[in-house]
Amino acid sequence: MPELPEVETIRRTLAAHIKDSRIKDISLIWPSAVCGWKDKGFKELVLGRRITRLDRRGKYLLIRLDEEMTLIAHMRMTGRLNYYPDHREPEKHTHVVFTLEHGEVHFSDVRKFGRIQAIPTSLCIQESSLSKLGPEPLEPEFTPIVLKDHLAKKRVALKAALLDQCVLAGLGNIYVDESLFRAGISPQRQANTLSEEEIKQLHKSIQDVLQAGIDARGTSFRDYRDANGEKGQFEQALQVYGRGGKPCRICGKTLERLRLAGRTTVYCPKCQK
Known part of the structure; x- marks a missing residue:
């Protein structure tokens, strides 16, 4: 953050x-x-x-x-x-x-x-x-092909790969968890095993989540404020981040927590295969 x-x-x-x-x-x-x-x-x-x-x-x-x-x-x-x-x-x-x-x-x-x-x-x-730094995820040059190329050599969990700023610039714990949930992909999935369709869905989810975060002026839990001292409002739209142990808003199953790349990760075991 x-x-x-x-x-x-x-x-x-x-x-x-x-x-x-x-x-x-x-x-x-x-x-x-x-x-x-x-x-x-x-x-x-x-x-x-x-x-x-x-x-x-x-x-x-x-x-x-x-x-x-x-x-x-x-x-x-x-x-x-x-x-x-x-x-x-x-x-x-x-x-x-x-x-x-x-x-x-x-x-x-x-x-x-x-x-x-x-x-x-x-x-x-x-x-x-x-x-x-890796590519900017909201620039036109960032395509599904670019995402696939950057994940191709990553024999680590997808969550860890997406947190790597050399793979993709700007993503952190909040927006990785939210992107993977929207894409319906488990954070534990090995990064270089995604199908063409999964790559396309993940690419779209990353862009959609980041744009939604910008539109809501960011996420404020504790420290973040904009230059005017105002809080962001994206916390209200979070599906999984910070909600471990609570029911999934889509299927109702309990959201699970685990540690990946040294970070707490929250995901839905039913929605994210």
């Missing part, structure tokens, strides 16, 4: 406030939350630059600055980027404050796993964590 729908929601809500704004000051309350580039510090690379647009790659938020500089923000488990129209005193877990021409952006993270890296735009794909 956050996964693709949450980061996309953060991107959209943050862009509405900060696009075309200049960064006037940066307060590094916990300096380890940011990374510079080679021998140049974060402030030196970022201060005074204008925000030209916001992009997303998988679970990463890309804040594009003028003069060919990019901020790569990864929220990890509990990171947040919140916008405030006026000055706001930093909260306990706020690590970085960006003062803009109009308002402030606070980066906070309870568990301190999240990071913001400044890197030249021309290098941000090949010389950062972005270089290892």
